[in-house]
Amino acid sequence: MSTMLKSLQDLRSATEKDPAVPPPPHGVTPAPPPPYGLTPAPPPGYGVTPAPPPPYGVALAPPPGYGVALAPPPGYGVAPAPPPPYGVAPAPPPPYGVAPAPPPPYGVTLPPPPPYGVALSPPPPYGVAPAPPPPYGVAHAPPPGYAPPFQPCACGLCDESPLQWMFNLMTRSEEEDAAYPFKVFISNLDRRELLGVASLLTSDPDYFLEIARNKNGSNRLQKLVGKSDDVDNLICDAILYRFLHVMTDKHASYVATRGLRVFxxxxxxxxxxxxxxxxxxxxRDRHGCVALNEMLTDLDHPYYRNQLLDIVAHNALPLSNDTSGNFVVQHVLKLNNPRTMGNVALSLRGHCIDLSFKKYGSYIVERLLEADESVAVVVMELVESNGDRLMRLTRSEYGNYVVNKALKVTQRRKTRVDLFRGLVQKLMPFLTFLRKSRGNNIAVFLESVHQTEVA
Incomplete structure (x- = not known):
């Protein structure tokens, strides 16, 4: 018994003195000792011989990753963005939850921002193609809303669309047209092909107007007028759609004038x-007055012709004082329509002397003196005028021709002797002042009349 107790005491003391066996953590019951007679298991690695050291002079292998440079941190070596110019607010941060745009790849330069205060043009709506460039040979912008699909030329040697080819055909010079004249070209077309040409020319009013404003284009459009009723319908619609623009252009107005004769x-x-x-x-337009005069001459519809003549006659006063309108009044008086002559004279009554001081106004008054319906209106205004005003008129640059013509016309017309004598008596007191002035021709006429009466 004593021997057993001694053995337990020796085991306990050996366990306390062995540093390899740590005491159990606080609160953890130590493992019970092995049953009597059993040897405890050796610790891990017990009895294993360690690896021998390397031979002398041989360096140990470096640890893994030794000598490999670490990756630089993000943004290392990239210069920070410069601050915005003075007075320009920095770009706002992206909305919450929206990731900012990624930076450009290394070596790629971003395009410069637009100038300060200039807004970027918005991109076209999604699914809408941008506008195509203008057709070759068209100086101005292409017709609005007209974008025909591209079709290669029939010859197969060029890449012109039918619209471009037609524009070049209509506006080419006379030298280029000599090789294959346009007149020969349209004469070789049948009715369907001719209608196709007219349809292409009038597919857009603005495109038609660009061709009509060209001198050669206007001449060739006039050759198409009257070829067929279908072609005339298309050309008439194109003229009416841009009527005022056509009529006020020097070359395009000839197309409308030709149409009025043929339609x-x-x-x-x-x-x-x-x-x-x-x-x-x-x-009142420089080219429009010429076109209007030609249409007044050629218009053979009595109703519309009389309406146009009445419009000119009732507005004769403002038109006579206009640099372009006076030519229309002169042209209407040349037509020798008695009704119109009388209406113009009534519109200008009381203003004939004022018009006689002006170059073009004097032409109109002289026209009125040539017609029986209006001569009395002019002469009576001269006779009833103030003497000083009449003397200034006879000595003026243009008025002396009006007074001289009034004297000759009334002398020649035996039925208006009273007007002639009244005008002579009105001018005789100024005979001395008329000599050696622009009214010298009137003074010579009055002296001859006086000598005739004395004899």
Whole structure:
């Protein structure tokens, strides 16, 4: 018994003295000792011989990753963005939850921002293609809303679309047209092909106007007018759509004038109605007055012709004082329409002396002196005028021709002897002042009349 107790004490003391066996953690019951007679298991690695050291002079292998440079931190070596210019607010941060745009790849330069205060043009709506460039040979912007699909030329040697090819054909010079004249070209077309050419030319009013404004284009469009009723319908519609622009252009107006001569029925009526509607605007335009005069000469529709003449006659005073409108009044008086001559004279009554001081106004007054319906209006105004005003008129640059013509016309017309004698008596007191002036021709005439009466 004593021997057993001694053995337990020796084991306990050996366990306390062995540093390899740590005491159990606080609160953990130590493992019970092995049953009596059993040897405890050796610790891990017990009895294993360690690896021998390397031979002398041999360096140990470096640890893994030794000698490999670490990756630089993000943004290392990238210069910070410069601050915005003075007075320019920095770009706002992206909305919450939206990731900012990634930086450009290394070596790629971003495009410069737009100038300060200049807004970027917005991109086209999604699914809408940007506008195509203008057709080759068209100086101005392409017709709005007209974008025909590209089709190669029939010859197969060029890449022109039909619209481009037609524009070049219509506006080419006379030297280029000599090789294959346009007149020969349209004469070789059948009815369907001719209608196709007219359809292409009038597919857009602005495109038609660009061709008509060209001198060669205007001449070739005039050759198409009258080829067929279908072609005339298309050309008439194109003219009416841009009537005022066509009539006020030097070359395009010839297309409309040609159309008014050739068109018949409803087409002519539509043209006349537009002409009446814009008559005063055309009369005051430099090229429109020429076109209006030609149409007044060629118009053979009595109703519309009389309406145009009445418009000019009732507005004769403002038109006579206009640099372009006075040519229309002169042209109307040349037509020798008695009704119109009388209406013009009534519109200008009381203003004939004022007009006689002006170059173009004096032409109109002289025209009135040539007609029986209006001569009395002019002469009576001269006779009833103030003496000082009449003397200034006879000595003026243009007025002396009016007074001289009034004397000769009334002397020649035996039925208006009273007007002649009244004008002579009005001028005789100024005979001395008329000599050695612009009115010298009037003084010579009065002296001859006086000598005739004395004899």
């Amino acid at each position: 018949a029925g409803k087409k002519k009526e539509f043209m006349c109605e537009e002409l009446i509607h814009h008559a005063l605007l055309l009369a």
